Amino acid sequence: MGGFDPSPFGGGGFGGGDIMFTIVPVFMVIFFVIFIVLIVSSGVRYAKNARSPRDTRYARIVSKRMDVQHSSSHMSDNNAMHSSSSRTYYYITLEFDNGSRQEYLDVKNLYGLVAEGDVGYAAVQGDWIVAFERDTAQRPSGGTY
Structure with missing residues (x-):
């Protein structure tokens, strides 16, 4: 039927x-x-x-790294459109007097102002490093620096 x-x-x-x-x-x-x-x-x-409270401690910069994240999108169906973008995150790893190390996200653009091996006072807030004041006198210590 x-x-x-x-x-x-x-x-x-x-x-x-x-x-x-x-x-x-x-x-x-x-x-x-x-x-x-x-x-x-x-x-x-x-x-x-x-x-988080801001904590300032004496530390040595032991490493710096960048994390570049890419994203892209494509359109088809005769609108052949492609767009992409990237974002770079900067991280600084500090070593403290007791030998512990912690990596912090650089939110204040300190990455280009500091070098590995610098010692000084680092201000950290949660997972962020928010300031670093280099110690030019390089205080004597019995620690690893």
Whole structure:
């Protein structure tokens, strides 16, 4: 009998194009949730560091590193568009009098002003290094520097 087929792609039920109308929204929801979680966790990390007390300690800079993160997007369907961007994060690792080491995110653009081996007073706030005052007298110590 010549029944009516509601699907424009042929077939009925879950066959044909109906699966696209189910999977695409699910992936969009998953992407949206991941995006929101990343934004919230980034905001929480920023708030934690901003609320942390500033601590100034004598330290030696033992290493510096850069982390370059790239992102790109492509469009097709006759709109051949490509965009990309990158962001560079700078990190400074400090060694303290007791021999412990900690890596800090440089949020005050100190990376180009300090060198490995410099000793002085480092001001840190949470996971951030916010200031470094080089000790030109190089105080004598029994530690590793």
